[in-house]
């Protein structure tokens with residue numbers, strides 16, 4: 001609940017829907033979090049590579065968390081609302097009711113999640129067209145984007161879903177529609193996941209070439225005809241019905257939304273870090289790479305002119321910071337991979353018992369176990385003969401190959417907690433090496449990155465942060481406000497309210513208070529890691 005002495009401030013509500021939960025925050029006009037709440041959301045995996053969610057379930061979770069964060073706050077002080085979410089595909093019929101995206105006909109499951117890889121054959125065919133729009137997604141379209149998923153629906157669920165569908169939304173746009181009744185889409189998801197161009201709009205020849213000419217025929221009414229920039233106000237703001245459900249005042253400004261990684265990028269990339277002697281201090285904002293690390297990791301770098309990086313998504317114009325081009329590298333599973341490796345190990349039950357006896361999280365427990373077994377050696381020496389290839393769910397960047405699989409070398413006939421801790425370490429190192437691979441590919445194409453800005457759930461893990469510093473050799477800035485993704489969503493609400501006319505003005509206004517940042521500039525403990 002918010003504290004009484006901050007009541008004279010204006011506030012903005014940010015709602016962030018990640019893969020595992022919905023979260024809301026009440027953010028002050030100074031950029032600080034006054035209240036935070038989180039609620040889990042459901043996921044279904046009916047078969048391999050199929051990942052589904054429910055838009056009703058997600059909206060209900062948004063309502064629960066929003067009601068919690070505004071408890072006790074004078075409603076007149078809440079000025080705006082912004083959403084961000086994963087780029088999952090939501091399907092509604094012509095009466096705005098959920099439609100099933102599965103053979104079972106379960107209409108509760110009406111979302112094909114971003115991490116769903118069912119459309120592998122469709123994306124392969126799309127990539128074979130070599131259509132010019134592919135130039136703006138790193139040269140290769142990802143199975144995680146929307147066109148292959150739409151084609152899959154047309155080819156596999158024509159009767160039960162495709163023919164009945166009235167609206168296909170990216171999840172961030174679904175949420176802003178639900179709040180306002182406005183069907184306008186945000187430029188961010190459309191440019192990043194749907195091949196829309198900020199300059200020239202939809203490319204008719206692309207949709208025709210991939211057999212989705214249906215969208216052209218009905219003038220794109222199902223996928224978006226009005227497009228707004230992230231942070232632009234939508235219609236007349238929050239509808240009375242949505243206001244009641246969310247526990248917010250009707251009519252407050254609601255912003256065109258962002259994809260979650262982009263909100264995280266927005267939340268951290270403009271931070272004031274003066275006085276810490278960081279290489280980026282006197283450099284342009286383009287020397288910063290925001291890395292949003294949750295279920296997946298997303299690497300967001302911006303530039304004044306378009307940079308084409310093979311295997312890295314983009315360049316996208318104005319999709320994150322207005323006026324800048326964005327390149328987005330990514331690793332499809334990072335948090336999810338660590339969980340998979342740790343929970344699947346024979347010593348996992350032993351770890352759970354040990355962690356709960358010490359009132360620690362399993363990761364704190366594993367990190368201190370590693371400290372105890374490394375003795376005086378650098379951590380890197382513990383995994384000299386144990387290596388993980390982390391592409392258990394394909395490689396998003398820079399290899400852009402969804403068929404790649406994971407691999408571990410150096411396994412032994414042992415079930416001990418030591419083995420589990422070492423496998424965990426090797427997995428974290430492999431993920432950090434993946435970030436380095438992405439970074440080097442971006443630099444080879446023209447980016448010049450001097451500092452990493454990390455946020456997301458994994459940035460709360462000191463080992464994960466340390467390995468990224470060691471393996472990239474770059475200083476890492478951690479935001480004092482750990483929920484940076486929510487700050488990004490709230491910035492949208494602040495812009496929509498008219499209190500700040502642009503994202504850049506918001507950065508300037510909050511600069512002084514956000515200067516108090518915890519900086520993590522770690523040494524290059526293991527130069528050896530750089531050579532792996």
Ligand SMILES: Nc1ncnc2c1ncn2[C@@H]1O[C@H](COP(=O)(O)OP(=O)(O)O)[C@@H](O)[C@H]1O
Pocket residue numbers: 017018019020021293294295296334335336338339361363364456457458460461
């Ligand atoms: N305190 C923590 N220590 C270690 N890992 C954490 C911590 N908090 C969250 N994580 C990890 O971060 C990941 C989830 O991050 P989050 O940003 O919540 O993801 P998403 O946005 O995809 O829902 C999970 O893999 C979780 O295990």
Ligand SMILES: O=C(CO)[C@H](O)[C@H](O)COP(=O)(O)O
Pocket residue numbers: 018019020085086087088114144259260261262293294295296297298328330
């Ligand atoms: O493709 C995305 C961003 O462009 C996805 O939304 C993202 O990778 C999933 O995010 P998270 O790991 O935070 O749940």
